[in-house]
Amino acid sequence: MSLSFHIVVCAGIVPDPLQTLEPIIGDSGPALKNELLLPAVLDPWAAHALYEAARLAREHSGSKVWLISLSPRAKLQQVMMTVAQKAPFELVALDGPAGGFTDSAEVAGALAAAIEAIPGLDRSRLLLFGGWESAARGAGTTLAIVGERLGIVDQFQGVDEVRLEPDGALRILERVEGGRHQISRCAGPPAVMGWATGSLAEPPNQPQLGMANMRSILPALQRARPVALSSGDLRFLRVELPRQQRQTRIVRDVPAEEIARELVDWIRG
Amino acid sequence: MSEPALPRPVLETDIVCVGFGPAAGGFLTTLARRQTDPSRPPLESRAAPGLPLQVLCYERADDIGFGVSGAVTRARAIRASFPDLDPAEIPMAAAVRREKLVYLLDPIGASRRPPALRLADRVIRAFRFALPFEHDALEIPWLPPFLEKKDGLVLSIAQFNQWVGQQLLMTGMVQIWPGTPVADIVVEDGAVVGVRLLDQGVDRLGKPTAAYQPGMEVRAALTVAADGPVGAVGRKLDQAFGTPEGFDNREWAIGMKFVVELPGRAQLETGTVIHTIGYPEPEIFGFLYVHPERVASVGIFVPSWFANPARTAYRYLQHYIQHPYLWRHLEGGRLRSWGAKSIRESGRRGEPWLVGNGYARIGEGSASTNVLTNSGIDEAWATGVMLAEAVIELLEQDKPFTRENLKAAYVARRRASWVEEEARIAEKARDGFRRGFLTGLLGVALAGLTRGRLRVPGRPHRPMASLEDYFRDRIPTGEMARIREECARQGRALHDALMERAGWPPVAFDGRLLVSHQDALLVGGKVQAPPGVADHVVFLYPYLCETCGTRLCVEICSGEAIRPRPEGAPGFEREKCVHCGACVWNCPQENVVLEAGAGGLHSAEN
Numbered sequence: 009m010s011l012s013f014h015i016v017v018c019a020g021i022v023p024d025p026l027q028t029l030e031p032i033i034g035d036s037g038p039a040l041k042n043e044l045l046l047p048a049v050l051d052p053w054a055a056h057a058l059y060e061a062a063r064l065a066r067e068h069s070g071s072k073v074w075l076i077s078l079s080p081r082a083k084l085q086q087v088m089m090t091v092a093q094k095a096p097f098e099l100v101a102l103d104g105p106a107g108g109f110t111d112s113a114e115v116a117g118a119l120a121a122a123i124e125a126i127p128g129l130d131r132s133r134l135l136l137f138g139g140w141e142s143a144a145r146g147a148g149t150t151l152a153i154v155g156e157r158l159g160i161v162d163q164f165q166g167v168d169e170v171r172l173e174p175d176g177a178l179r180i181l182e183r184v185e186g187g188r189h190q191i192s193r194c195a196g197p198p199a200v201m202g203w204a205t206g207s208l209a210e211p212p213n214q215p216q217l218g219m220a221n222m223r224s225i226l227p228a229l230q231r232a233r234p235v236a237l238s239s240g241d242l243r244f245l246r247v248e249l250p251r252q253q254r255q256t257r258i259v260r261d262v263p264a265e266e267i268a269r270e271l272v273d274w275i276r277g
Numbered sequence: 278m279s280e281p282a283l284p285r286p287v288l289e290t291d292i293v294c295v296g297f298g299p300a301a302g303g304f305l306t307t308l309a310r311r312q313t314d315p316s317r318p319p320l321e322s323r324a325a326p327g328l329p330l331q332v333l334c335y336e337r338a339d340d341i342g343f344g345v346s347g348a349v350t351r352a353r354a355i356r357a358s359f360p361d362l363d364p365a366e367i368p369m370a371a372a373v374r375r376e377k378l379v380y381l382l383d384p385i386g387a388s389r390r391p392p393a394l395r396l397a398d399r400v401i402r403a404f405r406f407a408l409p410f411e412h413d414a415l416e417i418p419w420l421p422p423f424l425e426k427k428d429g430l431v432l433s434i435a436q437f438n439q440w441v442g443q444q445l446l447m448t449g450m451v452q453i454w455p456g457t458p459v460a461d462i463v464v465e466d467g468a469v470v471g472v473r474l475l476d477q478g479v480d481r482l483g484k485p486t487a488a489y490q491p492g493m494e495v496r497a498a499l500t501v502a503a504d505g506p507v508g509a510v511g512r513k514l515d516q517a518f519g520t521p522e523g524f525d526n527r528e529w530a531i532g533m534k535f536v537v538e539l540p541g542r543a544q545l546e547t548g549t550v551i552h553t554i555g556y557p558e559p560e561i562f563g564f565l566y567v568h569p570e571r572v573a574s575v576g577i578f579v580p581s582w583f584a585n586p587a588r589t590a591y592r593y594l595q596h597y598i599q600h601p602y603l604w605r606h607l608e609g610g611r612l613r614s615w616g617a618k619s620i621r622e623s624g625r626r627g628e629p630w631l632v633g634n635g636y637a638r639i640g641e642g643s644a645s646t647n648v649l650t651n652s653g654i655d656e657a658w659a660t661g662v663m664l665a666e667a668v669i670e671l672l673e674q675d676k677p678f679t680r681e682n683l684k685a686a687y688v689a690r691r692r693a694s695w696v697e698e699e700a701r702i703a704e705k706a707r708d709g710f711r712r713g714f715l716t717g718l719l720g721v722a723l724a725g726l727t728r729g730r731l732r733v734p735g736r737p738h739r740p741m742a743s744l745e746d747y748f749r750d751r752i753p754t755g756e757m758a759r760i761r762e763e764c765a766r767q768g769r770a771l772h773d774a775l776m777e778r779a780g781w782p783p784v785a786f787d788g789r790l791l792v793s794h795q796d797a798l799l800v801g802g803k804v805q806a807p808p809g810v811a812d813h814v815v816f817l818y819p820y821l822c823e824t825c826g827t828r829l830c831v832e833i834c835s836g837e838a839i840r841p842r843p844e845g846a847p848g849f850e851r852e853k854c855v856h857c858g859a860c861v862w863n864c865p866q867e868n869v870v871l872e873a874g875a876g877g878l879h880s881a882e883n
Contacts, residue, residue: 024340024802024881026802026805026879027801027802027879027881028613028614028800028801042368042570045368045369045433045436045881045882046881047340047439047879047881081447082443082446082447083443085443085446085447086340086341086342086439086442086443086446089341089446089452089453089454089455090339090340090455090456093454093456212477212478212490212807212809213457213477214490215288215335215454215457215474215493215495216286216288216493218454219288219452222452226449230449
């Protein structure tokens with residue numbers, strides 16, 4: 009059965025996770041120390057969603073991918089110079105804060121409104137993609153709320169795989185406890201997919217693809233609508249990074265079993 | 278090796294620029310200003326008629342803000358481009374407030390000081406009550422004018438690049454593509470007609486795999502090489518077109534620095550600049566610059582004429598920051614970031630052909646760095662501006678980018694510029710270092726104070742000593758052989774063992790500022806090495822490596838990415854490589870090549 013999709017990927021930008029990130033409580037609430045200094049990347053979970061969207065679109069001709077982002081415009085443009093080389097898409101840009109310490113319902117409202125305004129978007133073929141988790145300080149609920157605002161009732165989170173069945177239904181693998189998957193069958197779009205890591209590697213940079221994407225990205229950035237998010241009654245009581253401990257030791261020519269044994273001993277303390 | 282029959286994609290554009298640093302920043306900013314000038318119609322594209330001039334810039338690193346460099350700069354050219362520049366707009370930038378030149382004495386007795394310097398040290402200590410002497414250091418009450426950076430800026434070059442890049446991208450007049458290494462130039466009929474991007478989907482030796490994706494050929498009327506001191510494109514241009522008569526590019530230094538969060542008690546004013554000489558070895562110069570919000574850059578330059586074949590910037594830097602004069606400010610601080618880069622210090626002697634048919638060079642790869650004033654960023658920016666002005670002039674006059682036209686428009690501008698005037702003063706300033714540290718300092722002072730009219734004769738390049746010769750007075754030959762054998766067996770570099778045997782105390786790691794070299798690779802950005810591309814450090818003839826007595830590439834490697842192996846060429850782990858290029862100019866046999874490579878340090882603060 010031939011079926012094509014209109015896939016909208018919701019993707020924020022976040023500070024490069026390779027940097028040293030230090031949460032602080034500033035005058036205007038929680039923030040990251042020296043956040044302005046940090047380079048940004050597309051949220052890694054959302055990036056996986058983008059790669060999966062591109063794969064699905066490639067496998068089903070007639071499909072189209074949009075990437076929608078509410079981020080500071082200048083930072084978003086910088087990030088796009090890398091992301092545009094990874095997969096074909098059309099950008100929908102909203103100019104606003106990407107700090108993560110925002111009300112996810114408010115962010116979702118802005119995203120949903122912008123999605124509804126995408127010219128030519130066929131809601132009957134709509135797959136709303138995004139990250140199941142986020143590397144931002146978002147509450148992880150934004151995607152679900154966007155789906156609700158758009159009236160999409162079939163929502164799946166922790167998705168690792170989506171395949172099209174011969175009858176046009178979607179076969180979806182969602183992560184559950186114990187490293188297992190729950191297999192669901194969805195009659196078809198519209199649906200929301202909050203992606204886990206999927207199974208696709210990060211695509212290599214394709215400069216020619218970047219050039220092609222840029223034809224629509226630059227105008228989208230220029231017409232990016234400013235979105236002011238009010239903090240409202242939202243209050244953050246505490247922010248902290250997960251505790252971590254690191255010890256480095258360089259070894260050579262040590263069998264993997266021995267390294268594994270040492271790691272287990274170290275974890276057990 | 279035959280490539281799979283995949284067509285190489287081709288793209289036509291007007292100008293392709295390789296590398297995004299200060300030189301490209303100056304070039305693209307000037308071009309973009311012209312294109313957005315409301316009083317004039319934008320220059321039109323010939324590659325895409327009807328559209329504005331198409332300008333593409335390809336940067337090897339994964340982000341335009343991952344540069345590694347100094348920096349304190351007088352910022353003359355930068356301020357000329359941004360007359361209303363407010364340092365507060367650029368993270369980590371500050372106006373220079375006070376400068377000091379400090380002579381550091383050796384507090385532990387391990388430094389290899391010549392007899393005259395040891396005598397000077399004794400005299401200084403004897404008269405310390407009458408001198409500005411504190412914490413084993415003499416604050417020299419006078420800063421030579423040629424070293425002054427007054428009215429200048431303390432910068433993080435990564436943040437500066439990011440600031441410039443964001444403004445450029447917002448104009449829509451140029452495209453800057455990070456994570457896109459340029460592998461080669463495309464030459465037809467004696468002219469550069471564009472560049473070829475790096476092939477992907479290959480193994481570490483460059484052999485195509487099932488995922489092979491040939492690098493795009495980007496054809497342009499003008500190729501601008503701005504890929505720095507060790508860039509692949511600059512090297513390919515030299516290979517294709519040769520170098521001018523008398524070209525001598527053997528003077529280098531490795532610059533390595535820490536970005537440090539200062540402890541609460543540190544009394545260093547933002548904008549403070551401290552230049553140091555004398556320690557950890559006389560040949561190694563150092564610096565400390567204070568950024569806003571209690572952050573400092575502290576680092577050293579290890580020059581090519583330093584004779585120690587086991588020179589290691591990282592270890593020396595750890596001893597440097599522990600000098601009492603600096604440690605009183607730094608102790609208890611935290612390492613935020615770290616980085617290293619090669620500095621091309623040959624000055625005008627190392628100037629390659631600046632232009633040719635279809636190409637021009639700007640920035641450090643065009644020998645713009647001034648070794649007398651220790652300044653490179655401002656000069657690089659200025660060369661970019663000059664090229665852009667030349668390009669605009671030629672396009673407005675509808676003239677092609679031939680060698681003659683570029684010479685008349687760009688090279689003539691450079692020759693008439695302050696960059697050239699100061700480069701001439703600096704040209705022979707360091708020649709005295711061939712005869713020793715004090716003679717070298719005298720030469721620098723003479724050249725600087727007489728504007729190049731007087732100098733100490735000689736050439737600074739000094740042949741490398743053997744390990745046995747260099748350490749003869751400290752390590753008996755038999756023991757040296759044992760150390761060599763032991764390090765080879767353990768697969769590690771010699772420098773730690775040799776330095777400790779020569780009197781340098783072990784570094785007591787505190788897990789904050791004093792961390793192992795490998796841990797530093799994980800601080801403040803970490804090194805990335807994407808799969809699917811070939812190794813960028815290539816040992817041309819492994820048999821030459823087998824006969825090499827010093828393996829200086831192993832000792833100097835800024836990331837410990839090059840390690841000794843019992844046979845053949847040293848091993849290379851690109852997951853640790855910061856792309857500093859020190860292995861290239863430290864190889865006495867010129868057997869190491871740095872090809873275009875992806876990844877590297879994700880450092881946003883250097």
